[in-house]
Amino acid sequence: MNTPFFSRFKGWGVWAPIAVALLVILIAAAFNLGGVYVMQGLPAWQAWRAHTYWYFFAWRMGLYSVALLGWLKYRARLLKRKPGANLRWRKAEIAVVLALVLMEMSRAYTQLGG
Structure with missing residues (x-):
């Protein structure tokens, strides 16, 4: 097939x-x-x-920062090759950021008194 x-x-x-x-x-x-x-x-x-919640929170923020820097470098190269893909990638970026923010907020809510 x-x-x-x-x-x-x-x-x-x-x-x-x-x-x-x-x-x-x-x-x-x-x-x-x-x-x-x-x-x-x-x-x-x-x-x-x-x-140890706050130690792991700091660790996750460091990982998110490294992933963001890597994505920004990759994104610049990607947009040079395919300039018309900016809107599609923007939607995906917003979805990922919202998912991470919601995940961290739910962890904080359960940790800090939810």
Whole structure:
């Protein structure tokens, strides 16, 4: 079946982001399961996470900053190659920023008294 629809699934163009997402999920699951095991139970793990919330918040802000800098460099190159794609990328950028803000707000709400 070499139709145009299936031909876009050959190669790493589509599969690389999926592989990265699955790897991130696997690492997060291993970290949480390892934390529950080391802390000898879920309540102790949850208490530790609550106690270290601000350290991990600072870590996430650093990661978001590095990802933003990388995206801005990539975006500049992308827009040189395809100048008409600016509006499509702008919508995706807004969606990602809103998702991150909502995620951080929900974490803060549950941490700070929700």
